[in-house]
Amino acid sequence: MTSHAHVNHMPAIPLYGPDFAAHPQAVYARLREYGQVAPVDIAPGVGAYLVVGYRAALDLLHDTATWSKDPRAWQATVPPDCPVLPMLGWRPNPLTSDGETHARYRRVITDAFAMIEPHTLRAETARAADSLIRRFAAAGTADLVAGYARPLPLVLFNQLFGVPYEDHDRLLAPMAGMLEAQNPEEATRAGAEFEEYVAELVAVKQRRRGPDLISRYLDHPAGLSAEEVVHHVVLTLAAGNEPTANLISNALSRMLSDDRYFSSLAGGALTARDAVHDVLRNEPPLANYGAHFPRTAVDFHGVRIQAGQLVLVSYAAANTTPDGLPPGPRTDGGAHLAWSAGPHACPVRGHALLVATTAIEQITSHLCDLEPTVPRSRLPWRPGPFHTALAQLPVRFSPVHPEQAGITPWTEGPAAGPAPS
Ligand code: HEM
Incomplete structure (x- = not known):
């Protein structure tokens, strides 16, 4: 996905650079305006969808029939010196x-x-x-x-x-x-x-x-x-x-x-x-990760995502919007996705x-x-x-x-x- 093809044709929000580093919660607040899934750029010209809702994050992380961790089809669409490849490229290991x-x-x-x-x-x-x-x-x-x-x-x-x-x-x-x-x-x-x-x-x-x-x-x-x-x-x-x-x-x-x-x-x-x-x-130390790719085109929480597109999970945003969790004070320190x-x-x-x-x-x-x-x-x-x-x-x-x-x-x-x- 390039940074131009986005949900409701609204602009992708950059997750790189000093603004995001200094004020991540302000950026998550803007992303939540899109709903459970939002368009982001993770490097100049490298777009992705970011899951910002807790419930949607759990849906995705447990649904291995719909979602694959294998990045190879997506990887073929980005330049070989793409700066996020060291974190997202395929290797013979459990992560991918x-x-x-x-x-x-x-x-x-x-x-x-x-x-x-x-x-x-x-x-x-x-x-x-x-x-x-x-x-x-x-x-x-x-x-x-x-x-x-x-x-x-x-x-x-x-x-x-x-x-x-x-x-x-x-x-x-x-x-x-x-x-x-x-x-x-x-x-x-x-x-x-x-x-x-x-x-x-x-x-x-x-x-x-x-x-x-x-x-x-x-x-x-x-x-x-x-x-x-x-x-x-x-x-x-x-x-x-x-x-x-x-x-x-x-x-x-x-x-x-x-x-x-x-x-x-x-x-x-x-x-x-x-x-x-x-x-x-x-x-959470890993704020946005959990790279997944739909095996076929999918409608996910109101967003149409094509096969092989990059979708990341915002553990940081999901943790601070615990929709779907029981209300009230918690004795376990709160559920989280860190x-x-x-x-x-x-x-x-x-x-x-x-x-x-x-x-x-x-x-x-x-x-x-x-x-x-x-x-x-x-x-x-x-x-x-x-x-x-x-x-x-x-x-x-x-x-x-x-x-x-x-x-x-x-x-x-x-x-x-x-x-x-
Ligand atoms: C002794 C230190 C650690 C080791 C050796 C380690 C190792 C790993 C490995 C091998 C995976 C891949 C599992 C898989 O794909 O099945 C993984 C995933 C993960 N680890 Fe750890 N980890 C360590 C510490 C941490 C810490 C401190 C955090 C943050 C709180 C963390 C958060 C995560 C998360 C969020 C994932 C899922 C990756 C994803 O988002 O795709 N890990 N870890």
């Missing part, structure tokens, strides 16, 4: 597969993660957290996005993939390059380095297995080829890294700017878990929750007088149609020196690479 293939691929990931004991995951997360905190603890200031929330899942995944500590930067550097790159050449180069690194890692594990995720992917009875394993490792990193980083930084920023959390340090009223649930409902729903819902939400809450608890207990240096309303957000992502979270705190005996539980072990410049 249907039916039996999907079930086979997904089982590899769920079975491998099921073998990680919660206490091990908590301990590994705490170790990754400590190695990062050591890099800035003595400074008394830090940007908790660049220095903590974003590198933390990467350091953790390196551990879970069985990468020796001294090799961590080989993954961290190209991942940072891909995420930060301002120009396509740099992003492409970083992307190639990253895939090369993962392919090398898989080759090493093919020769010598260990007690790690990649070895479990290789040995799974589903019998993935080495190439499929590479794609599953890439998906694990891509799906696990950004949303987890955003869950941590969005929740930390809420905690640090909300007196209810601040006073609860003494009173115990609200916890890291509450902040995480607040974010899942009100600022993990999506249906057969493609996040397969490791328990693990992700444990990582996020541990990461938050670890830093707030080591640096207990953390204070934001910029009010939350003035914090910058990263542009992009898919995520809700803080660009920075500058803080100050009383400096803590590694040699302060009894104060720093992280004196053991090396720091994770050089401090950010």
